[in-house]
Amino acid sequence: MIVFNNVSKVYPNGTVALKNVNLKINQGEFVAIIGLSGAGKSTLIKLINKMISVTSGSIVVNQEHVEDLRGKKLRQFRRKMGIVFQSFNLINRTTVVRNVLASRVADMDIVSTLFGIYSRNDQILALEALHKVGILEKAYTRADQLSGGQQQRVALARTLAQRPSVILADEPVASLDPITANQIMKDFKRINQTENITVIANMHHVDMALKYADRVIGINKGEIVFDGPSSQVTEELLKQIYGRDITDEDIMFRDQ
Amino acid sequence: MLTSKTPTSTNEKRNVGKILIDFVKHFFERHVIQTKKTRTTTLHDGASITKPFSYAGIYLVVLLALTYYFWDLIVVTYFNVTPFELFVRRIPNFTNIVSKMISDFNLPYLPQIISPLVDTIQMAILGTFIGAILALPVAFFASQNLVKSKIVTNLIKLILSFVRTIPTLVYAAILAFAFGYGTTVGVIATAIFTFGILTKMLYEVIETLDLGAFVAVESTGATKTKAFIASIVPQIMGTFVSFTLYSFEINIRSSAILGYVGAGGIGILLDDHMTWREYGHLGVILAVLLIVVFIIENISRFIRKKMS
Numbered sequence: 057m058i059v060f061n062n063v064s065k066v067y068p069n070g071t072v073a074l075k076n077v078n079l080k081i082n083q084g085e086f087v088a089i090i091g092l093s094g095a096g097k098s099t100l101i102k103l104i105n106k107m108i109s110v111t112s113g114s115i116v117v118n119q120e121h122v123e124d125l126r127g128k129k130l131r132q133f134r135r136k137m138g139i140v141f142q143s144f145n146l147i148n149r150t151t152v153v154r155n156v157l158a159s160r161v162a163d164m165d166i167v168s169t170l171f172g173i174y175s176r177n178d179q180i181l182a183l184e185a186l187h188k189v190g191i192l193e194k195a196y197t198r199a200d201q202l203s204g205g206q207q208q209r210v211a212l213a214r215t216l217a218q219r220p221s222v223i224l225a226d227e228p229v230a231s232l233d234p235i236t237a238n239q240i241m242k243d244f245k246r247i248n249q250t251e252n253i254t255v256i257a258n259m260h261h262v263d264m265a266l267k268y269a270d271r272v273i274g275i276n277k278g279e280i281v282f283d284g285p286s287s288q289v290t291e292e293l294l295k296q297i298y299g300r301d302i303t304d305e306d307i308m309f310r311d312q
Numbered sequence: 313m314l315t316s317k318t319p320t321s322t323n324e325k326r327n328v329g330k331i332l333i334d335f336v337k338h339f340f341e342r343h344v345i346q347t348k349k350t351r352t353t354t355l356h357d358g359a360s361i362t363k364p365f366s367y368a369g370i371y372l373v374v375l376l377a378l379t380y381y382f383w384d385l386i387v388v389t390y391f392n393v394t395p396f397e398l399f400v401r402r403i404p405n406f407t408n409i410v411s412k413m414i415s416d417f418n419l420p421y422l423p424q425i426i427s428p429l430v431d432t433i434q435m436a437i438l439g440t441f442i443g444a445i446l447a448l449p450v451a452f453f454a455s456q457n458l459v460k461s462k463i464v465t466n467l468i469k470l471i472l473s474f475v476r477t478i479p480t481l482v483y484a485a486i487l488a489f490a491f492g493y494g495t496t497v498g499v500i501a502t503a504i505f506t507f508g509i510l511t512k513m514l515y516e517v518i519e520t521l522d523l524g525a526f527v528a529v530e531s532t533g534a535t536k537t538k539a540f541i542a543s544i545v546p547q548i549m550g551t552f553v554s555f556t557l558y559s560f561e562i563n564i565r566s567s568a569i570l571g572y573v574g575a576g577g578i579g580i581l582l583d584d585h586m587t588w589r590e591y592g593h594l595g596v597i598l599a600v601l602l603i604v605v606f607i608i609e610n611i612s613r614f615i616r617k618k619m620s
Contacts, residue, residue, distance in 0.1 A: 134533035145524030
């Protein structure tokens with residue numbers, strides 16, 4: 057369970073990214089965070105695994121106070137948090153399976169890491185993760201030779217190989233074409249349902265968020281303006297979240 | 313307008329410097345200060361963009377001026393002839409030596425140089441290897457994008473530039489004084505040189521890398537060191553091997569003369585034959601060196617090409 061208590065974040069340059077955010081996300085939920093760019097979506101995600109720290113308030117994830125975590129404790133905490141990035145962030149010039157195995161180095165000793173010696177268990181774990189996202193046959197291909205959608209699947213497999221309890225996704229499909237984006241979102245949905253992993257995703261495209269997430273959190277200028285099941289999201293609410301009418305740019309499939 | 317009158321002087325060479333300074337001033341006004349105002353491009357719809365002022369041109373001019381000035385100062389002052397005269401006058405000295413090398417070419421001497429030649433090559437290989445191994449971790453700590461503390465990165469960079477300032481030959485000479493003559497000294501000197509340049513080349517590559525993968529691995533709970541090994545090393549491995557081979561090429565050439573200062577290898581023989589003016593022997597050594605360096609450079613270049 058992830059709990060935000062009166063969380064505020066002010067960046068050093070004075071930008072107020074989040075104001076008094078209160079949230080409770082249960083294990084196994086699929087949450088989409090929507091809002092304009094600059095509304096504070098990324099900040100919210102980054103706070104959960106302490107890529108950035110809160111200015112005030114507290115975040116509790118599975119009974120642990122995130123703001124108090126440091127050094128080794130923080131690293132151990134992060135092993136339970138998978139992140140999927142908009143730009144995939146794969147290691148180019150190396151194979152897909154090695155990319156997936158990269159999420160295992162946290163638990164390995166330094167010598168094995170240095171020589172790239174992965175245990176049989178880790179290798180099977182990595183290959184199974186690739187199988188779950190349907191690109192097992194690409195395991196020994198170089199990562200930079202894959203298409204965008206395939207690369208995002210590798211990133212998802214890397215996260216799965218970490219055996220996380222939560223997957224944080226920062227605009228996971230924003231740089232993909234609509235059809236590939238749908239497939240990736242289906243992967244997220246399937247993993248969320250079969251593995252009971254909490255998925256928290258920043259989504260720019262409203263239609264994608266409503267289609268796949270069970271719960272939608274709308275953010276406007278650092279404040280939560282809506283938090284509820286995606287079925288309750290109306291045109292009127294979206295106007296409130298976005299502070300304007302929904303345009304074509306906010307929708308991935310124009311005819312929907 | 314900045315103008316300076318040229319003082320009349322009996323020393324013509326001094327005037328060259330004066331004229332040069334005038335030229336720089338003139339150049340500065342005409343091309344730098346004026347263009348600073350006029351580098352704004354206006355598009356047909358009235359939108360305009362100003363190109364930021366760059367000092368690159370000034371630096372280049374100053375560098376050229378300094379080069380000329382010091383050349384003039386040193387060569388002309390000490391030899392009291394123009395550089396060109398000096399060069400022409402001494403051409404026969406050079407051709408004499410070269411023709412002696414060819415006419416007295418002492419082929420039966422060849423077997424005797426094999427062993428020191430092998431020493432030289434071993435020195436270069438071992439030195440390159442040790443230097444390269446040490447360069448990788450230090451390059452990590454010198455990379456501004458990986459290590460946030462500017463004090464650490466700048467301190468390492470400062471030390472590295474000191475390391476690079478001193479030539480391999482000087483290292484070998486100092487080490488030979490301290491530890492005695494022998495190939496070990498050559499290996500250490502070569503290693504220091506390799507370490508110095510490789511580290512610099514590596515951290516410059518690392519600093520241009522996209523850190524996405526590094527951040528991703530770090531976000532799985534890995535330490536910075538492990539994230540570096542898992543995400544950065546695979547990305548720089550090709551460049552690393554290529555740079556290492558390149559410095560090996562340099563090391564083969566420089567290790568040949570390390571014997572001059574007591575570091576063992578073929579340099580000792582070079583020194584001996586030079587001193588005794590045994591140009592025939594010298595010819596054999598140079599010919600063999602030429603062939604060996606040529607072969608090694610080509611093998612190395614071939615491997616580098618295969619890799620990229």
